[in-house]
Amino acid sequence: MKIIVSYILALSVAIGVFICPPEAFGQNVYGSDNFPGRKVFEVDYAQFKGADPELNLLEIYYKIFTSGLQFVRDGDNYRATYEITGTIYDDNGLQVTAFSTEKSITLSSYSATTSPADFRISQIKKSLPPGKYKIEFRLVDNNSGGSSKSTLKAELIRYDNRNPQLSGIELIQAVDTAVVDTVFTKGNLSVIPAVSRQLSGDINARLLYYIEIYRGTDDLKNVQIETRILDRKFHTMYTDSMTADFGDPNGTIREVRHVSLDNIESGDYYIDIALKNRRGKVFDRARTEFYLYWSPEAMIINDYKTALSQLRYIADPGDIKTMEKAENSEDRIEKWNEFWLSKDPSPGTKENETKNAYYRRIDFANRNFSVMKKPGWRTDRGMVYIEYGEPDQIEDYPFELNSKAYQIWYYYRHGDPRRFVFIDEWGDNDFRLLYPYDGRTW
Template sequence: MVRCIPIRTLSMTGLLAGLFTAGVLTSAIAQQPQRIPPPQPAAAQPGDMSSTIRVDALAFRGSLFDDKARVDLYLAVPYQSMEFQEYNKMFAAQYRVTMAIRDTVGRKLLDTTFTRQVAEADYGTSRGKTGKADIVQRSFTLRPGTYRIEVTVTDQFSRRDYTQTKTLTVSDFNDELPALSSILYVSEIEQRGSRYSITPFIGDAIWNLENPLFIFFETYAERVPQQVGFSWKIAQKDGRLLSSGVSGSAETLKEKTQQHFMRLTYPPRPTAGTYSLTVRMHPFTTVLDTNETVSMTTRPFIIPRTATTAILSDLNRAIRQLRYVVPSQSDIDQILGAPTEADRQALFEDFWKKLDPTPNTTRNEAFEDYYARIEYANKVYKSYNEGWLTDMGMIYIIYGEPMNIERYTSQTGSALLVRWTYPNSQTFTFEDNTGFGDYRLRSALPPGARYQYKR
């Protein structure tokens, strides 16, 4: 088996996702004794970036005696997408899942609906502070072909709907051998002697590239034993390569169905975009012959273009825009005074890490909210300066949208005035003496006023 590096001990929520001993996974969901079932997901997946659902559809060989494949459908429902309500000193949520599978002409081959309940004792966890997601897995059998899989999640309390669709091509894994299954991303692996526990990573979008990422796949062979090796490549359609790797030694296929893990590597701060991950199996004699491919499998590998990507394209400007969140100008000067751009970016990122309301997730809501306010201010409150430098822009960035807005003229009729009212009867009055929308704050800011994230 391709050797992978065991990583840190998992929490109980990440344990017992799927176990295997001596190359054979043991899973509670196994329904077909002819094959080795793929890993079953943990109850919750940490580190989720998005507040919408994510879906994976993976094809594995079913029986050795017919062409039906087993399709494992994984669903991740982040806590941020649920509305929790307090009940009996717990915080509970409930949602309904509808799964449908259609063929290429739109005929519905499967339609199933079920309900899930989630309960947490900690309020912060229920609000998404730890990045938890409820993980669901269902298995179906399908003949070779191309299918459209539709998943809809309806939150019971908010009545919000979330929908994801996937296109899956199912191969005949008994037709052309050797063959490779679909690829499952794996975020965590823990080795306990000859046993392993894994946490699957659901979806094609890889939000957190700082943590290790592994892949799981199966090989199907007619002739055993035989020696093979593997290579992998992450590249865009035009051939631009993100990263690649090969197995370090020969892998002996001892079973007609065998399972493998490999660890992916990539450069720091890779360019956002849509890539494809391709895994190839090669013959191995005395060395790995990568010029000959006996089987291959692919899946999308997406690095999302986040707000961070756009903001860091002009780092010095983003640092100067910290003026409404830092305690003093000296904090900005210290970051700008770093000797290299890499040092400035490290200090900038460290600053925002300290303000992250959900430090156990890859998402920093305070960072996103602050720069979203700056972008809005630039669009709405631009005058002789950029919107974030105007008085209206400053108040909006620090306090957000006002609860009430009043417009009137001064007693002399020579100036236009706007009053913004916030909760607790806090008001700010702006005056335009030019008639060109150059509104100036009539009074000083309260002492210590600066941006604070509020969910």
């Protein structure tokens, strides 16, 4: 048996996450959701050829969410200060280098301090020889004293081939002509990293990426760039190709591309980029993964039936019937907005905390509980997770010769303890909920 205890509440206090009390949202459990919750930060990286032929340029990107920091009053404003530290180890576990920086954020309103849409992006550059590395990235909230850590693994390749080579793939959110030199400057471009590997499948959504192509010792004039989107079984969902010329005197092509994500369903994918000659010979290939999720608004347009079905855990049957009567897209959107406005614990503000928490839970269920062709939100574990959030404790009993795998989820919050038992009846990882279905056993 493996017991997994949730430390989300304790961690939230430690890192100073602003959590509104349940009373602020009436009886609506979604308004006080903490998990997957307000992230503190995200980290990503990409590698490029360095100015020194013996060293690569490792770029470490980070995104700090203001809602994960503790703010204190500073006159008429609110201020948070935090320290970022990082340690890089080689493949033998020996420290190679480290970095540290302290920063602050000042906001003019309390609502901005809790907005999940407010964040800061920056990056750190390190020159390292080719090899395998582990990067430990830590953020310390100076106001609360709490800290959070993330670990990345990076393998830096050697850029000394005679044939063209690819840099790492940097997923980006914006690019512009560089006016002044900043940490985001690459040649004559200012490239802002996306950091997150989760992309929203909104209407007309697209994936943006930046790569560099190095000519190598052969004096090639151009190269073909093939871009593909692959699903988890490596089926091609999208493909295109173009020819790029080595016009730079240094033999470097800086390329920004965008890929349409239309008609691609939610799920895990790879972006695969190959360099080829005119005969189709592959010189080099780079691949990285990302996760695409359709926003609720995109689902209204693309799959209204599923969008309504996903409301089963929060909407009354009458509400769903009203929305089913919508005759066109405009009417659907209007009724949809009316429904969620009725659930908004803080009307008049930009964020609808209930809606945000609800769809965070659906996304988590899809990523963790999906089986075969059944999305996670339709499974029994997904249902309980969406309705009640992350369990306070999980007892996990894996499959054994004389017993089937099962899990017990415990909830102790709000003075209403519940216990849910799930069993993997057929060994297909689709854990079914056992009676009592409401989890009340005492």
